[in-house]
Amino acid sequence: MAPQQRLDERAPVFVISVAAELSGMHPQTLRQYDRLGLVSPQRTSGRGRRYSARDVANLREVQRLSQEEGINLAGIKRILELQDEVGALQEQLDRVSEALAAMTPSDRRRVFSADRTGEVSALRRGERPGRRQSGALVLWRPPRRGGGA
Incomplete structure (x- = not known):
């Protein structure tokens, strides 16, 4: 039996229609969010949008913040930016902690x-x-x- 491979959550694998279905939104809404910079999928050489699992999760979060919390799109964009920044800083802290632990008896x-x-x-x-x-x-x-x- 072959070992299971884990799908990279940042791999651009979903076309816009699939991402729209997975997020429960209309494809036109995804295009609008891309124009606003809320969720920006990667592009193919032919300029087609390709969404990752992380993009779909962000789309769901945008919908939740908008509908349940009543936050406007500018506020949601800032929240997503801050979440990305916190995630990057956490990864950096983890790497530094591991390096420090390896250097200290x-x-x-x-x-x-x-x-x-x-x-x-x-x-x-x-x-x-x-x-x-x-x-x-x-x-x-x-x-x-x-x-x-």
């Missing part, structure tokens, strides 16, 4: 802790924040195992 990684007042402290794994004494943070360390002095 596990025994040197830091953990952050906040006390009742909201004061944040950076600790090493295994350390626990102690109580504040005269403004200074005292760290509590677990006793060493193995009978060392």
